[in-house]
Amino acid sequence: MMFTRDDLEPYWVADMFVKTPDFVVKTMHDRLDHSMFGYTLWKHDDFYQPIRYWFKERFNTTLFKENLLYVPTVLFAITEIVRMMSKEGDSVILHTPSYNAFLTLLKGNNRKIIESPLVLNEQGTYEFDIDVFEQRIIQNDVKVFILCNPQNPTGKAFSRETLEQLKAICHKHNVYIISDEVHMDFVRTENGHETMAKDLIHEDRIAVVTGLGKTFNLASITHGVLISKDKWLLKKLESNIHKVYGLSPANSLALSAIEAAYTKEGIEWVNALNDHLESNMKYIKQYIEDHLSHELSMEIPEATYLAWISFEKSGYNEKEVQDALQNVGRIALSPGHHYELSESVHFRLNAASPHERIEEAMTRIHKAFKYLKNKKNPS
Ligand SMILES: Cc1ncc(COP(=O)(O)O)c(C=O)c1O
Structure with missing residues (x-):
């Protein structure tokens, strides 16, 4: 378990917030x-x-x-x-x-x-x-x-x-x-x-x-x-x-x-799922461009439902960013150093969720970076 507290909205896990399709569940039911x-x-x-x-x-x-x-x-x-x-x-x-x-x-x-x-x-x-x-x-x-x-x-x-x-x-x-x-x-x-x-x-x-x-x-x-x-x-x-x-x-x-x-049904389902993931990825990228372009950068990945987001531009270190994400944004995102063997300027966001959950994730991330900005330059 990567996060031990239960007050964080999870976007770090590597499985989807998407239901297994009915035609698969039905066959499993029949087997049961x-x-x-x-x-x-x-x-x-x-x-x-x-x-x-x-x-x-x-x-x-x-x-x-x-x-x-x-x-x-x-x-x-x-x-x-x-x-x-x-x-x-x-x-x-x-x-x-x-x-x-x-x-x-x-x-x-x-x-x-x-x-x-x-x-x-x-x-x-x-x-x-x-x-x-x-x-x-x-x-x-x-x-x-x-x-x-x-x-x-x-x-x-x-x-x-x-x-x-x-x-x-x-x-x-x-x-x-x-x-x-x-x-x-x-x-x-x-x-x-x-x-x-x-x-x-x-x-x-x-x-x-x-x-x-x-x-x-x-x-x-x-x-x-x-x-x-x-x-x-x-x-x-x-x-x-x-x-x-x-x-x-x-x-x-x-x-x-x-x-x-x-099966053929499986192929159609996966194709539709990929359309959904692509639109979530585009939303995340656009949100970053519109609201967090001084802090974050991200390219739409060619594959997977994982967004690998860089906070290098922000100048904050990984600990500062993770503390703000967790304590202010109340969001759990995989810390980059788990993947990089050293300190990192990334976090990983799982984008396999309904669209509203992705909007929610971006709002929480935004809140965390606003807090960091205010802390650095109090008005
Ligand atoms: C690249 C990769 N391989 C393997 C796994 C895990 O597969 P399994 O649970 O079947 O061992 C994951 C799960 O996140 C994964 O991302």
Whole structure:
């Protein structure tokens, strides 16, 4: 739990303030009506086909069932692959700012974190230096790369060209790629989401991990989907889940949700949701331009429902800003240093809410910065 007090309006959590669609809930209800929740197997077409349909329809990617593995959660799979592909003290590279759970899990497993910084360019999109990425891999003898695509917290959606470059570098230096694509359905660029699962070949040391937790707001209905052509990985991971962790049975409600959600109806629902998110993002940006342009800046992210907002212009430090947000605005926003390994000039706002809740968030943020301004220049 990031915030321990209960008088703050929460905009920091990584799940949506949006209901799971009725057609998914109905299928889950029907499953509940069976009233039997014994051990559930997942190796059948009710699991494979919806996932294959979704990737084909949305990402133009053909998957085969022998490349799919049900996993307990996305983070479980990522952590276990890190543990399988490196040992304590080894280096793992990722883009920073980074989803905080990656940092926690790497520290918890005594892996060395190597940063590949993402920097905002003049066009307002996040970029990284591919040469620095390669140099750091060589210098630190990196074993694993955790790619987050689209990226939490910046909302960067990686292009096909960049993915190919990353693949080539990792292949050259024998670095295992874990591509976390759990935010894959929230890409709002012209080309849409580019997945590492496309055109995989047998030698690729790549594991894509995803799930419905974000897209359909099902994070507590735990499950994850692993996609890989690496036969050794698929076999070893499945065996570890069974023999090392005793976690083989699938979540019956998650399987029902996958069947109902990965459908034509699901696609239409997600498209409408993305329109809503885009309009919330535009509202936030406009509000900042109209009322807080001396304090804040933000670019509309290419993907995700997370707004990564900079307060660098304001000149205040992170503690001052967080204190004002919490004590004056009474709003909980994720502090940037959770993602940046150092003090930060950012906070993260979850924009997956009804429009009125976003208006409310901006009013609270505005109040906090007005307070800071008055404190600095009392009239
Ligand atoms: C990039 C990313 N990966 C993984 C997760 C968590 O996935 P799970 O709960 O299935 O482990 C999150 C949740 O915020 C996330 O943002």
